[in-house]
Amino acid sequence: MKIALVGIGKIALDQHVPALAASDDWELAATVSRSGRVEGVEHWQDLGAMLEARPDIRVISLCLPPVPRFEAAMQALQAGRFVMLEKPPGATLGECHLLRETADRLRLGAFATWHSREAAMVAPAKAWLADKTIRRGHITWREDVRKWHPGQDWVFEPGGMGVFDPGINALSILTEILPVPVRLTGAALEFPENRQAPIAAKLRLTNAITADFDWRQEGPQTWHIEIETDQGGLALHDGGARLKIDGAATSPAPDALAGEYPRLYRRMAELVRAGRSDMDLRPMTLVADAFLLGTRQITDAFHF
Amino acid sequence: MKIALVGIGKIALDQHVPALAASDDWELAATVSRSGRVEGVEHWQDLGAMLEARPDIRVISLCLPPVPRFEAAMQALQAGRFVMLEKPPGATLGECHLLRETADRLRLGAFATWHSREAAMVAPAKAWLADKTIRRGHITWREDVRKWHPGQDWVFEPGGMGVFDPGINALSILTEILPVPVRLTGAALEFPENRQAPIAAKLRLTNAITADFDWRQEGPQTWHIEIETDQGGLALHDGGARLKIDGAATSPAPDALAGEYPRLYRRMAELVRAGRSDMDLRPMTLVADAFLLGTRQITDAFHF
Numbered sequence: 001m002k003i004a005l006v007g008i009g010k011i012a013l014d015q016h017v018p019a020l021a022a023s024d025d026w027e028l029a030a031t032v033s034r035s036g037r038v039e040g041v042e043h044w045q046d047l048g049a050m051l052e053a054r055p056d057i058r059v060i061s062l063c064l065p066p067v068p069r070f071e072a073a074m075q076a077l078q079a080g081r082f083v084m085l086e087k088p089p090g091a092t093l094g095e096c097h098l099l100r101e102t103a104d105r106l107r108l109g110a111f112a113t114w115h116s117r118e119a120a121m122v123a124p125a126k127a128w129l130a131d132k133t134i135r136r137g138h139i140t141w142r143e144d145v146r147k148w149h150p151g152q153d154w155v156f157e158p159g160g161m162g163v164f165d166p167g168i169n170a171l172s173i174l175t176e177i178l179p180v181p182v183r184l185t186g187a188a189l190e191f192p193e194n195r196q197a198p199i200a201a202k203l204r205l206t207n208a209i210t211a212d213f214d215w216r217q218e219g220p221q222t223w224h225i226e227i228e229t230d231q232g233g234l235a236l237h238d239g240g241a242r243l244k245i246d247g248a249a250t251s252p253a254p255d256a257l258a259g260e261y262p263r264l265y266r267r268m269a270e271l272v273r274a275g276r277s278d279m280d281l282r283p284m285t286l287v288a289d290a291f292l293l294g295t296r297q298i299t300d301a302f303h304f
Numbered sequence: 305m306k307i308a309l310v311g312i313g314k315i316a317l318d319q320h321v322p323a324l325a326a327s328d329d330w331e332l333a334a335t336v337s338r339s340g341r342v343e344g345v346e347h348w349q350d351l352g353a354m355l356e357a358r359p360d361i362r363v364i365s366l367c368l369p370p371v372p373r374f375e376a377a378m379q380a381l382q383a384g385r386f387v388m389l390e391k392p393p394g395a396t397l398g399e400c401h402l403l404r405e406t407a408d409r410l411r412l413g414a415f416a417t418w419h420s421r422e423a424a425m426v427a428p429a430k431a432w433l434a435d436k437t438i439r440r441g442h443i444t445w446r447e448d449v450r451k452w453h454p455g456q457d458w459v460f461e462p463g464g465m466g467v468f469d470p471g472i473n474a475l476s477i478l479t480e481i482l483p484v485p486v487r488l489t490g491a492a493l494e495f496p497e498n499r500q501a502p503i504a505a506k507l508r509l510t511n512a513i514t515a516d517f518d519w520r521q522e523g524p525q526t527w528h529i530e531i532e533t534d535q536g537g538l539a540l541h542d543g544g545a546r547l548k549i550d551g552a553a554t555s556p557a558p559d560a561l562a563g564e565y566p567r568l569y570r571r572m573a574e575l576v577r578a579g580r581s582d583m584d585l586r587p588m589t590l591v592a593d594a595f596l597l598g599t600r601q602i603t604d605a606f607h608f
Contacts, residue, residue, distance in 0.1 A: 092596060094488055097589070159597050187462075196600060285397050291596045293396050296500060298602070
């Protein structure tokens with residue numbers, strides 16, 4: 001199937017292009033971007049022009065930041081194409097609902113991807129937790145925003161979500177692996193005095209689960225989730241890449257298709273063949289609820 | 305049908321008790337409250353004890369603030385009762401979703417009431433707008449928090465929503481009367497330096513609709529919605545009580561059942577007979593999106 005990539009920045013070049021190149025399902029037939037390009041691939045500056053000129057491209061994968069992504073996604077749906085969305089699937093829940101309803105009404109499909117759910121040990125963690133009772137849990141998601149988003153002011157703009165840009169990855173894993181629904185019960189957000197989005201957040205959730213998100217961690221980066229159950233505990237390390245059960249490392253089941261983005265594109269191919277959407281908004285709802293219910297504390301100004 | 309009222313404060317005594325007394329559908333069979341009472345009605349301090357002692361009371365109406373209301377609503381549903389919820393239906397969207405899912409699973413019903421939608425001229429406004437194209441609109445919702453919530457610190461606590469406590473009433477009317485879905489595209493929130501919830505908010509929505517919510521208005525109070533269409537304009541005044549179309553006042557169709565709360569209780573009776581829920585979360589989603597997408601400005605401290 002032919003696919004077009006919209007937004008040729010770091011995530012597109014690092015993840016999407018190699019995943020598509022390695023896939024038997026997909027042919028990268030066009031790119032759309034103001035600046036970035038992929039060598040040897042037809043390039044467009046304008047999405048509307050590409051959609052009109054290339055009716056043979058049925059699927060559009062959008063690697064834009066959340067605020068500009070919505071209009072592009074609606075444009076693609078209204079031109080009769082399936083859309084694949086980087087996380088988070090919108091800047092607001094209202095946008096996400098409208099994308100889902102539009103895809104349903106036009107009998108197309110929208111895929112709200114959560115790449116962290118495709119990390120190697122997320123599925124084994126989910127399988128292990130399936131028959132257990134959750135006693136407590138803790139998420140530690142601490143990274144250096146200067147390293148991962150150098151100079152990207154949009155992450156601190158309204159709609160950029162601040163530290164929830166990485167934190168939503170942890171919440172996407174949590175909602176995937178737990179055998180019970182989880183709700184937010186409290187939050188404390190730290191806003192730099194010169195920014196509109198939080199740089200750190202502490203969350204309280206049901207089942208005695210807590211989370212510590214921080215974008216100011218220099219040196220080693222930490223993406224860990226620990227869950228204690230009535231039958232022992234598990235720890236997911238390195239964003240879901242490694243799993244320990246009761247302290248012992250486990251190995252993933254063999255899977256010919258390794259890597260988060262190759263798995264996302266395999267899933268997208270399934271959705272297109274089935275004519276279906278996959279828009280799980282639970283991680284996004286937890287973030288919205290953290291902004292709605294959270295306390296706000298002003299902290300030191302942040303400069304890249 | 306027998307009903308119990310939980311939370312006997314100002315709203316219960318001013319609105320719920322008279323509406324139930326005037327209704328042919330309902331008998332107020334019990335109250336639950338730490339402090340308030342209704343003369344001549346069986347009183348309980350503890351919800352769990354009442355639910356156990358009075359299996360004949362099938363419906364529980366909850367007049368508590370959003371944060372304590374959720375646990376009470378879950379307790380009532382799990383005891384096999386229908387629940388009716390004051391607005392907003394939860395402190396978080398996660399709570400609202402779980403209440404709806406629980407009601408569905410147990411084949412009961414939950415009714416997220418929006419009392420302002422029952423104001424006399426909301427239905428005529430909706431009927432008039434049904435075949436028109438929205439050009440622009442403006443909401444002015446300005447009131448004095450000291451007058452309407454004297455000393456109620458919870459309205460400024462996390463989960464109390466601040467000025468969105470009245471503002472969500474305007475959004476409930478807007479989402480009811482418009483013939484098209486509406487989304488939030490921007491917001492500016494003002495937080496008093498000593499409070500955790502906004503005292504004022506300006507919103508931008510699709511269809512060139514704007515909103516101005518302010519809790520600092522002394523003197524005359526303003527609850528107006530103006531909508532311009534391709535075929536003239538309407539103005540809802542006094543929270544939906546009066547309607548002007550192209551500047552001319554209109555009269556409501558005769559309705560034997562006048563008043564917001566009598567209409568809510570009539571609707572609740574219909575839902576119980578049909579075994580259904582009515583949980584429209586669009587007003588709440590717009591509020592969550594305003595917190596998610598809004599800019600934050602610190603303003604003068606607020607003291608009651």
